[in-house]
Structure formats: structure tokens, C-alpha cells
Amino acid sequence: MKKSYFGEFGGQFVPELLMPPLIELEEAYEQIVGSTEFKEEFNNILKDYVGRPTPLTFCKNLSKELGFNLWLKREDLAHTGAHKINNTIGQALLTKYMGKKNLVAETGAGQHGVATATAAALLGLKCIVFMGAKDVKRQAPNVKRMELLGAEVRPVYSSTQTLKDAINEALRYWISHQKDTHYCLGSVVGPHPFPSLVRDFQAVIGKEVKQEFLKKNNKLPDHIIACVGGGSNAMGIFYEFIKHKEVKLTGVEAAGTGTPNCYHSATLNKGSLGILHGTKTYLLQTNEGQILPSHSVAPGLDYPGVGPEHAYLKDTKRAEYKSVNDDQALYAFRLLSEKEGIIPALESSHALAWALSLKNKVPSDYNVVVNLSGRGDKDLNIVFGNIE
Amino acid sequence: MSVNSLEALFIQKRQLGKKCLIPFLPGGYPDKKKFWELLFSMDRCGADIIEIGVPFSDPVADGPVVEKASNICLENNISLSWILDELKSNRDKLNSEIVLMGYCNPFFKYGWEKLAKDAKKAGVSGIIVADLPLEESMDIRTLLTEHHISLIYLIGLNTSLHRMEKYAKVAQGFVYFVSVLGTTGARDNLPKELQDKLIEAKKIFPKPLAIGFGIKSPSQTKEIEQWVDGIVFGSSLIEHIDRYKEVETFFNNWK
Numbered sequence: 259m260k261k262s263y264f265g266e267f268g269g270q271f272v273p274e275l276l277m278p279p280l281i282e283l284e285e286a287y288e289q290i291v292g293s294t295e296f297k298e299e300f301n302n303i304l305k306d307y308v309g310r311p312t313p314l315t316f317c318k319n320l321s322k323e324l325g326f327n328l329w330l331k332r333e334d335l336a337h338t339g340a341h342k343i344n345n346t347i348g349q350a351l352l353t354k355y356m357g358k359k360n361l362v363a364e365t366g367a368g369q370h371g372v373a374t375a376t377a378a379a380l381l382g383l384k385c386i387v388f389m390g391a392k393d394v395k396r397q398a399p400n401v402k403r404m405e406l407l408g409a410e411v412r413p414v415y416s417s418t419q420t421l422k423d424a425i426n427e428a429l430r431y432w433i434s435h436q437k438d439t440h441y442c443l444g445s446v447v448g449p450h451p452f453p454s455l456v457r458d459f460q461a462v463i464g465k466e467v468k469q470e471f472l473k474k475n476n477k478l479p480d481h482i483i484a485c486v487g488g489g490s491n492a493m494g495i496f497y498e499f500i501k502h503k504e505v506k507l508t509g510v511e512a513a514g515t516g517t518p519n520c521y522h523s524a525t526l527n528k529g530s531l532g533i534l535h536g537t538k539t540y541l542l543q544t545n546e547g548q549i550l551p552s553h554s555v556a557p558g559l560d561y562p563g564v565g566p567e568h569a570y571l572k573d574t575k576r577a578e579y580k581s582v583n584d585d586q587a588l589y590a591f592r593l594l595s596e597k598e599g600i601i602p603a604l605e606s607s608h609a610l611a612w613a614l615s616l617k618n619k620v621p622s623d624y625n626v627v628v629n630l631s632g633r634g635d636k637d638l639n640i641v642f643g644n645i646e
Numbered sequence: 647m648s649v650n651s652l653e654a655l656f657i658q659k660r661q662l663g664k665k666c667l668i669p670f671l672p673g674g675y676p677d678k679k680k681f682w683e684l685l686f687s688m689d690r691c692g693a694d695i696i697e698i699g700v701p702f703s704d705p706v707a708d709g710p711v712v713e714k715a716s717n718i719c720l721e722n723n724i725s726l727s728w729i730l731d732e733l734k735s736n737r738d739k740l741n742s743e744i745v746l747m748g749y750c751n752p753f754f755k756y757g758w759e760k761l762a763k764d765a766k767k768a769g770v771s772g773i774i775v776a777d778l779p780l781e782e783s784m785d786i787r788t789l790l791t792e793h794h795i796s797l798i799y800l801i802g803l804n805t806s807l808h809r810m811e812k813y814a815k816v817a818q819g820f821v822y823f824v825s826v827l828g829t830t831g832a833r834d835n836l837p838k839e840l841q842d843k844l845i846e847a848k849k850i851f852p853k854p855l856a857i858g859f860g861i862k863s864p865s866q867t868k869e870i871e872q873w874v875d876g877i878v879f880g881s882s883l884i885e886h887i888d889r890y891k892e893v894e895t896f897f898n899n900w901k
């Protein structure tokens with residue numbers, strides 16, 4: 259297996275002009291990210307600035323109702339309110355070590371954009387964020403946050419004016435500014451080394467879960483559930499457990515409205531093999547290989563591709579991938595708010611909704627950990643638009 | 647391997663002291679009927695190689711002009727099959743060499759093997775894939791070679807000597823030198839480093855060199871002329887077509 263691949267998935271399908279910065283990044287990944295100096299600095303920022311380790315919360319009320327033990331990995335309590343910050347701190351720090359001064363990023367919902375702008379502010383880097391013009395409108399508060407943090411937000415008007423177009427534009431920008439700019443990609447997608455690099459920065463989630471769960475229960479959890487957009491929070495929590503075959507891993511995709519033929523984001527469940535944004539993976543596409551628009555009530559899941567390592571975990575059956583629709587996610591969103599006093603991100607609500615479906619299907623001593631990838635304050639407009 | 651038709655054409659042009667003129671037009675642009683009229687017209691007006699663009703929804707190597715044109719083609723339901731089918735029936739009427747240019751995914755979905763066969767039948771002599779660098783290309787190159795189709799590689803201002811040497815070992819047909827560190831789209835000025843880099847490339851590649859991306863007018867290419875064997879124009883041609891609905895006056899400029 260080539261190191262840029264996970265089985266038949268992955269690779270570096272980019273214009274030749276992007277190969278030099280990718281090779282430079284590969285070298286930095288291999289030489290810097292593993293070094294003691296980098297690790298120490300990274301871990302210190304995670305601890306003192308991001309607020310790690312994040313708690314592992316036992317859901318007392320819901321567990322009683324569900325008839326099994328439900329735990330939440332609280333990425334919503336990380337600085338900026340989602341797991342995205344783990345990756346942006348890592349990449350921004352790497353950018354400094356590489357001697358580059360600027361970051362460019364894409365964002366859909368604005369969460370990764372905010373996290374990138376935050377890391378840039380902390381580490382003294384300049385930051386440009388491309389965002390689909392539609393998302394700029396839908397996610398106006400996050401645009402303001404990014405601007406407040408000193409980033410420049412550039413709306414993208416091409417094609418569907420959403421996340422995939424923002425990635426196209428960030429890649430184009432990177433082609434012409436590669437000398438002094440690093441592309442801070444927001445999920446485990448894109449060309450090698452991004453899927454591995456982002457996974458490694460997010461792997462702290464699973465490591466903490468394992469340590470804390472062992473400490474509390476003297477054993478490993480039975481089942482881990484995470485939502486999958488590009489797949490970074492899921493890879494982050496899965497990675498440590500892949501070698502523990504007895505731990506079941508479930509990724510949950512967005513089925514959209516759930517009506518027949520609706521647009522959705524359930525790439526692993528319903529997509530087919532193809533090549534987008536530099537990587538070979540499952541995609542939502544036509545028979546002619548044109549990328550289809552995606553949809554989810556959760557803006558962060560709204561992407562027509564998925565990380566190549568998830569494609570590999572699916573095909574090798576190490577993880578299973580399910581989907582839940584908008585209504586199921588909205589139900590879980592309200593339930594967790596009411597029963598546990600935690601407002602989850604709509605993305606994370608998808609993972610939670612799948613966990614709820616295990617009621618009456620698992621024994622009472624069954625331990626389920628849901629990755630609560632973010633908090634839901636950002637989603638109130640969407641939810642009240644839908645619920646009322 | 648025997649000299650293929652693309653290489654033979656470059657040799658022939660060189661003997662006449664001329665550059666290959668290589669227009670790029672997305673398949674089915676601006677509509678299905680007009681596309682063929684423009685193609686025949688370019689063929690008459692002195693195009694040596696015509697690059698037919700295979701439209702893709704997410705063209706990361708392209709600037710706004712080509713991206714917009716591709717989107718119009720997609721709205722008109724242009725597909726790779728349509729391009730190949732039409733080409734098969736019209737190929738006899740064209741003197742130019744035909745090359746396809748596109749992105750991996752539509753080719754991959756079609757199937758590389760089927761593409762190689764059908765492209766051969768349609769009289770295509772080469773394929774340019776904007777997002778297929780050396781590392782990912784070897785199996786595909788082998789497949790295309792079996793059907794006598796050249797895989798035409800792109801290199802650029804940031805391609806190191808070392809990478810150029812690797813490309814030189816596998817290059818077929820001609821080498822496409824991207825003249826700007828950026829996406830397609832006409833520029834007023836070409837970068838200063840271009841000349842030195844072309845001289846370097848010329849030493850390394852035994853195959854003909856064509857430059858493209860950013861080319862707008864013959865005055866731009868004067869200074870670098872002696873190191874290139876062909877000139878590709880896309881965005882500037884599309885803009886001309888959008889404005890004047892014809893190609894004759896555009897080509898007159900270049901003769």
C-alpha cells in the first residue's frame with residue numbers, strides 16, 4: 259500500500275502545481291509533527307488554551323430512559339465550541355514551524371473558519387477564509403466572529419456557492435500563494451497528507467476517551483458513535499480504538515430530509531467511488547462523474563465527499579456507517595437539551611440520534627460513547643426555523 | 647515507440663519555422679450546434695491541435711472564464727460520451743489533431759479502459775488530465791499507451807529540476823508548460839521567471855514544449871518564442887467567442 263493511500267482510497271489527485279507544496283507538507287508532517295519540541299508545544303496549547311482534556315460526561319437521565327449507559331465526549335467544551343480547534347491549532351503551529359506566515363482555509367458552516375481564525379490570531383498568522391456565498395448568508399454570525407478574530411472572509415460565488423466551492427477556491431488560492439501560505443484544510447479529506455495529518459491532530463479525542471473511560475470503569479467502552487461530514491471528529495475518536503476490535507465503531511451520516519430522491523450527505527451509504535478535491539473516495543455524483551449538491555439540516559455535514567480513511571474502514575468492515583434524517587437529528591437535539599442541559603450541535607445530534615435508536619437493542623450494562631463534536635448555540639436559527 | 651502523430655506534427659511545424667497553435671474549447675460550448683461550427687472554423691483557420699475540454703463541476707485548475715464555460719456546458723447536458731460520439735462522426739472532416747482535456751473524475755467514472763478504446767475510435771491522439779500528477783499516472787499512462795493515445799503531462803514554474811527529469815522519462819506527445827503559478831485565465835503579463843524556467847525545461851525534455859494558461863496575445867510570447875513549440879489559448883479564445891461569436895479574427899492575430 260502506497261503511503262498516500264488507505265487501501266484503494268486516498269492519493270494525490272491534484273494539479274502538478276500543487277505537488278511541490280504537498281511534498282513540502284509531507285516532509286514537515288514526517289519531520290516536525292512527531293518531534294518532541296512540536297508535540298510539547300502543541301499539547302501545551304491544547305491544555306492551557308483549548309481547555310483539554312475535555313470531560314467525558316455520563317448522561318444520568320437519558321441512560322435511565324434508554325436502558326443502557328450513554329456517555330458524551332464533550333468537544334463542545336473545547337475553545338470555540340467544537341473539535342475543529344484541535345486541527346487548526348496543530349496546522350497553524352506547523353505553519354509556523356515551516357516558516358510560513360499566512361493561512362488560507364475553507365469553511366461551510368463557519369466552524370472551521372472560526373477555529374482557523376482563532377489559531378491564526380493566537381499564533382500571529384494572517385488568515386483568509388473562503389466561504390460559499392450561500393453560507394455567508396446562512397451563517398452570518400460566524401462571518402462576524404471570523405472578522406472579529408482578524409480574518410478576511412471571501413465569499414465564493416461559483417457553482418453551488420457552498421462548501422465544495424469554497425474548497426475549490428482555497429485550492430486555487432493555494433496554487434498561487436504556496437510560497438508563504440499554508441492551506442489549513444478542515445477535515446480528513448483532500449490529498450495526502452491531509453487525511454492523515456488532520457486525523458493525527460484530532461486523535462487526541464479518542465486517546466482521552468480511552469484514558470478517562472479506563473479510569474472510571476476499568477475497561478473499554480462497547481461502542482463509539484460519531485457523526486461524519488468530512489469525517490474528522492469521527493476519525494479523531496475512532497483512531498485510538500481501531501486496534502481494539504471489540505469496540506464497535508459507528509459513523510453517522512446525514513440523510514437529509516429523508517424523502518425519496520432528496521439531496522442528502524450520506525456519502526458512504528449512498529455514494530459511489532470517484533475523485534474529488536485530490537482524493538479517491540466515495541462521492542455523491544452523477545453517472546457522468548459530476549458532483550451533486552449535498553444537503554443536511556446540519557451545515558457541517560453538508561459535503562458530497564468523505565475522508566478516504568472512512569471509505570477504507572467501511573470496506574474493511576472495521577467501522578459501520580449509518581444515516582439519520584433531519585427530523586431525527588432535530589429530535590435528538592431537543593432531547594439532550596431538555597434531559598441533560600446540553601445543547602448539542604446539529605452535526606453531533608446526528609450521532610446522538612443513532613445512539614437513541616439503540617434503545618431496547620442492547621443490554622443494560624452496554625456502554626456507548628457519543629462524540630459530542632460541538633455545541634449547538636450556532637444552530638438556534640436553523641432549529642427555530644424548523645421547529646416553530 | 648514510434649513517433650506518434652502529435653510529435654510528428656510538431657516536427658513538421660518546426661521544419662516550417664512555425665509554432666503549433668492549440669486552441670482550447672470546452673466540448674459543447676457555447677451550445678451543441680455552435681460548438682461544431684466553431685471547431686470546423688478553427689480547423690480551417692490554422693489550428694494545429696484542438697483541445698476539447700471535458701466539462702467538470704469542480705475544475706480546480708481553472709479560473710472564472712473556463713469554469714463558467716464548463717458550467718454552461720453542464721447545463722446543456724454535455725458529457726464525455728456526447729463528445730466522443732460526436733467526434734466519431736465528425737472526425738473525418740477535421741485536419742487538426744484532437745486532444746481531450748479534463749479532470750480525473752469524469753474520465754474515471756467513464757472507465758479509463760473504455761475511454762482509451764472509445765477515444766481511439768473517435769480519433770483522439772492525446773489526453774491531458776489537469777489533476778493527474780506523475781505519482782498517480784503510471785497505470786493510466788500504460789493503458790492509454792496500449793491504445794496509442796498519449797498522456798500529456800503538465801509542468802510549471804515550481805516544478806523542480808528533479809521532478810522535470812522524472813517527467814522527461816515518461817512524457818508523450820508534448821509537454822504542457824503552465825506559464826503562470828495559478829489557474830487558467832488571460833493575463834496581461836507573463837511572469838519574469840518564465841524564460842529561465844523554459845530554458846531549463848527545454849534542456850531536459852526531448853519532447854516538444856507547449857505553453858498555456860494566461861496567454862492572450864502574440865506580443866506576450868515574443869520573448870519566449872524560441873523555447874516553445876506550441877501555444878495554447880483557452881480563456882482568451884472563450885472571451886473572444888463570447889464577444890464576437892466567431893474565431894477567424896482571433897486566429898488572424900496569431901498567423
Ligand SMILES: Cc1ncc(COP(=O)(O)O)c(C=O)c1O
Pocket residue numbers: 340341342366367368369370444445446485486487488489490491492557558559603605606631632633
Ligand atoms: C460541530 C461539528 N461537528 C461535526 C462537523 C463535521 O465535520 P467532521 O466530519 O470533519 O467532523 C462539523 C463541521 O463543521 C462541526 O462543526
